[in-house]
Amino acid sequence: MNDAIRHYDELLAEHYSWMVGVPFEQKAAEQKALLEELGxxxxxxxxxxxLGAGPGYQSAALADLGYGRVIAIDTSKTLLDELExxxxxxxxxxxxxxxxxxxxxxxxxxxxxxVCMGDALTHLESHRDLSGILTSxxxxxxxxxxxxxxxxxxxxxxxGLDRFIPVQSDADRVMVCFLEYEPExxxxxxxxxxxxxxxxxxxxxxxxxxxxxxxxxVRQLEALGFKIDVNRMAGRMWAISxxxxx
Numbered sequence: 001m002n003d004a005i006r007h008y009d010e011l012l013a014e015h016y017s018w019m020v021g022v023p024f025e026q027k028a029a030e031q032k033a034l035l036e037e038l039g040x041x042x043x044x045x046x047x048x049x050x051l052g053a054g055p056g057y058q059s060a061a062l063a064d065l066g067y068g069r070v071i072a073i074d075t076s077k078t079l080l081d082e083l084e085x086x087x088x089x090x091x092x093x094x095x096x097x098x099x100x101x102x103x104x105x106x107x108x109x110x111x112x113x114x115v116c117m118g119d120a121l122t123h124l125e126s127h128r129d130l131s132g133i134l135t136s137x138x139x140x141x142x143x144x145x146x147x148x149x150x151x152x153x154x155x156x157x158x159x160g161l162d163r164f165i166p167v168q169s170d171a172d173r174v175m176v177c178f179l180e181y182e183p184e185x186x187x188x189x190x191x192x193x194x195x196x197x198x199x200x201x202x203x204x205x206x207x208x209x210x211x212x213x214x215x216x217x218v219r220q221l222e223a224l225g226f227k228i229d230v231n232r233m234a235g236r237m238w239a240i241s242x243x244x245x246x
Contacts, residue, residue: 003125013079034239037234039148042065051102052099053080054074058117063092072095075098099133100136119209153213163179173192175193188208191203227243
């Protein structure tokens with residue numbers, strides 16, 4: 001089993017929405033504004049794909065931008081079940097599947113937009129998987145279609161105490177992560193302390209994230225013929241927005 005799938009199943013999925021820290025609709029509106037900033041204009045559109053959709057913040061944003069069909073792909077049933085509850089009447093289709101195989105579910109040249117945001121890209125197991133995702137996106141997108149990626153650029157290693165990161169906390173839960181940098185990956189240790197009727201408990205799990213750089217992605221996208229419209233920081237994430245030629 002993929003490290004990230006196991007980690008989400010064993011620990012992170014049940015705490016994910018709490019970790020985000022804001023209500024679903026607020027986060028969806030935030031992501032809608034970000035997607036507009038990255039080149040996805042409101043209007044009447046066809047199919048969009050959300051890779052690593054999680055509980056569906058970007059999926060909801062795509063639907064609210066006017067996409068008539070949004071395929072939300074993730075490997076966590078827990079998070080997709082949350083999406084099913086939260087999506088309301090939006091035309092979102094949760095799909096429990098490996099995002100590396102997303103092209104199996106659409107016709108070549110039939111998709112208007114593909115997004116892969118947050119930590120989803122870094123959950124890939126290898127740079128070969130990353131190259132496969134980009135190649136599949138080029139095939140699946142219609143001429144003029146757009147690919148939007150956000151990710152944490154972990155190409156530069158943190159050192160010392162900077163490797164300890166407070167994630168989220170309230171009166172009953174505290175989450176911290178610790179990072180160990182390896183040549184190709186970062187080993188992420190998540191620790192969650194929770195208050196129970198019997199006192200405080202600690203749960204812990206670790207998984208590897210792929211060290212991805214913007215230069216690597218841009219180089220591959222340009223080789224595939226994409227035009228890069230955005231390549232910069234957006235909040236705490238690196239953002240790339242690329243358009244397939246018409």
